[in-house]
Amino acid sequence: MANCMICFNSYSEVTWNSLFYYGDPTPLCAQCSHSLERIKGKLCEDCGRPLEKLSEEYIFQDRCYDCVRWSEDPIWKDSLKTNRSVFTYNDFMKEILSTYKFRGDHQLSLSFKKDLIQTYKQYFSTSMMIVPIPLSQERLYERGFNQSLVFAEFLGHPKEILTRIHLEKQSKKSREKRIESDHVFKMKEEMDLKGSQILLIDDIYTTGSTIRHAAQILLSSGAESVSSLTLVRS
Incomplete structure (x- = not known):
């Protein structure tokens, strides 16, 4: 037992x-x-959102309306190749993430390990460079650990090449404010990522702005492509 x-x-x-x-x-x-509601069925080819949960007016062929908007934005359209997530953000998961992130229950990450690895192997190449989304020093001090780094370590040997500037919590911002946020990330040190295929790891994909801000920094350092794997799709 x-x-x-x-x-x-x-x-x-x-x-x-x-x-x-x-x-x-x-x-x-x-x-x-x-x-825990695992994501399955027909997905948006870009962000991995379950299309069966959307009304028809928000589905455009194999993509959701959010991803169509991203693809039409000249600044962001090529920043992220694809995202896949493991679970949907139901009430049960919302409570778990609150416990995990904001009450410092680090061990809860083991609950997701098997499903995270399975999704990783299903959609991504093990040759990709794994890069966790960083926390600011202030957030890291508050929580005691970076949940994205914990998930990334389940998948291989992550490279902590990004650092984050302390700003207002993204969860408090509207979609527009998240997109407009500037200087969210920067490289820890100058490096040439020419030809690299990178997989960003984060806990939750909501609007996709956090992932895309990080992706643009990596692309500007020479990365060939940036995809992402998140635990939850909101």
């Missing part, structure tokens, strides 16, 4: 799936595991 990492209730950690298919025991009880 083990204790679920989310609800702490006891459960049998060995299931038929873990025994015959996946090898590692699950860190979650069945109820919590089922409450």
